[in-house]
Amino acid sequence: MARKTGSHSEITGPRIRGAALRLFARHGFAAVSMRQIAAEVGVQAGALYLYTPDKETLLFDLLKAHMDELIAAWEAxxxxxxxxxxxxxFVRFHIRFNLERPDAVFLSYMELRNLGPDNFAAIEALRRDYETRLETILRDGQAAGLLAAPDTKIASLAIIAMLTGVNTWYREGGRxxxxxxxxxxxxxxxxxxxA
Amino acid sequence: MARKTGSHSEITGPRIRGAALRLFARHGFAAVSMRQIAAEVGVQAGALYLYTPDKETLLFDLLKAHMDELIAAWEAxxxxxxxxxxxxxFVRFHIRFNLERPDAVFLSYMELRNLGPDNFAAIEALRRDYETRLETILRDGQAAGLLAAPDTKIASLAIIAMLTGVNTWYREGGRxxxxxxxxxxxxxxxxxxxA
DNA sequence: GATTGTATTGAACGCGCGTTCAGATAATCT
DNA sequence: AGATTATCTGAACGCGCGTTCAATACAATC
Structure with a gap:
């Protein structure tokens, strides 16, 4: 008993990340075991270590990929x-993008504490990068006399928090x-x- | 070796809840062991079971107490x-109240998924109760022609998300x-x- | 100062955890 | 067709988990 028929790195890898994302978001990083993820994919726990050096890196890769996608999508x-x-x-983009990836968004806001200092700092930097893009818009608008925020930094954080909140209540096919x-x-x- | 000198139910109980709150908020419910909580309090793990029937109930009691306090404080x-x-x-109250209890606020938003269905429903009901109080203000303002929200229900959720977001960045002694x-x-x- | 009740210990229970690795099999290359 | 490489299994490692419980030490009461 060893290699499965039709098994491929390009198939198993994404399936592992998909299962991990869904399970981490649903039950929390610490509450999900490598064996559960493996079972979801239809593989033994040991096989996961062909795709990630350890559990924390698996989480980090998910968060990093999400932030990279977010910034790239906004750029595009x-x-x-x-x-x-x-x-x-920005408002419409942020809502649309986040509603399409509820699990990744939830993870990004809830499981940062499970990262080591370096990994944590890397994700934080990406988040600040994204926030700065909104702040720049607000500052430009302020300079042009079109907008008036009492504090553009705080305003950008407030707007993002408000928009991200949509994910907590929105249900497909709802009102x-x-x-x-x-x-x-x-x-x-x-x-x-x-203004 | 058994009972410690100077030990009291009225002292140990609150200390357990305090340690659990801090640790759960910091590391997540699933990542914290009963032995860690006990060590923080200075007792053995078995002693915790004089104060809670199990780990989930300990979490539930923390969340329930927080929501009750929140609603009572707003009433007062x-x-x-x-x-x-x-x-x-409401705006000033919500910010002030939440900044005074960052751990409980974080727990209330992140660890609901660790509750069983009944406990989950109980906390959700309290949260909806609180949200409704804001929505009522908005509806009254709308009826009086003083406010104009496109959707009072959504507006109340948006405002609460925005205000609660303060906890993610505010630091004592900051700017x-x-x-x-x-x-x-x-x-x-x-x-x-x-309007 | 003896008795009673409360608070706590410390050991134990079975179990699942993250991770490693030698061995086995399927896919691919020559 | 044979050799090589990529992929996966299954068992094992030591460890810590939530929870229970008899034994015990202190506090409170008489």
């Missing part, structure tokens, strides 16, 4: 014309469409930092 | 005159005083739901 987003359009773009959710939040954000 | 808060003053009171933080957030909230 068509930029609006002027600070107001850019701000609207509100994604489009409508975007409209509602854009209305509130726009007014909150209006 | 002097009510402002009219929806706008009440909203301002901003608590008073100033309250001012900044009240400015944003007021404008976000302004």
């Amino acid at each position: 987003e068509p930029k609006g014309d002027g600070p107001l359009a850019r701000l609207e773009g 509100l469409s994604r489009q409508r959710v975007g409209d509602i939040y854009w209305d509130m954000v726009r007014k909150a930092v209006a | 808060e002097p009510k402002g005159d009219g929806p706008l003053a009440r909203l301002e009171g 901003l005083s608590r008073q100033r933080v309250g001012d900044i957030y009240w400015d944003m909230v007021r404008k976000a739901v302004a």
Whole structure:
């Protein structure tokens, strides 16, 4: 009994990360065992160590990949014309992107404490990078006299917290469409930092 | 070797809850062992079971106590005159209350998944109760023509998410005083739901 | 100062944990 | 077809987990 028929590195690797992401988000990093992840994939626990050096690195890779995707997706987003359009773009992008990856978003906000100092710092830096992009929009808008936030740094954190909160209550097929959710939040954000 | 000198139920009980709260918040419920909690208090693990039937109930009691305190404290808060003053009171109260209990707030948002269905439902009901109190203020303000939120339910969730976010970045002795933080957030909230 | 009740110890229970590794099999290459 | 390499198994390692419980030491009461 050893190698399975049809087994491939390119298949098992992603399946492990997928199972780990789902299980970590659902039950918490510490509550999920390597054996559970392996069972989900249909493999023995030892096989996981062909794909990750240890459990913490598995978590780190998930968080890192999520943050990289987030920033890359925002970079690829068509930029609006002027600070107001850019701000609207950010609001709608953040909601849309996060609603498509609820598990990764939850992990990124809840399991940072399970990382060692170096890994923690790496993820934190990426998060700050993302936050700075919003702050830049707010500062530009302020300079142009289009926006007025009492403190652009705090305002960007407040806006992101508010937008990320959508993930805690939004349910597919519920009362509100994604489009409508975007409209509602854009209305509130726009007014909150209006000049 | 058994009972320690100077040991009392009224002392050990709170100390266990305090240690559990701190450790759960810091490392996560699943990552903390009963033996760690006991060591923090200075007793053996077995002694914890004089104060809780099991580990999950210990967590539940912490969350329940926090939610009860939150609602009781808001009830005891002097009510402002009219929806706008009440909203301002809510914003400042929520920030102040949460900044005084960062561990309990973090636990309440991160460790609900470790509760069984009944315990989970109990905490969720308390949370909805609290959220409804804010929504009522918004609806009253809307009815009086003083406020205009596109959706009062969503607006209340958005405001709470935004305010609770303060706990993730606020540091004592940092750039901003608590008073100033309250001012900044009240400015944003007021404008976000302004008529 | 003896008695009673409360608070605690310390050992034990079975179990699952993260991780390692020699051996076995399937896929691939020559 | 044979050799090589990539992939996976299954067993094992020592360890710490949540929980129970008889024994015991202190505090409170009489």
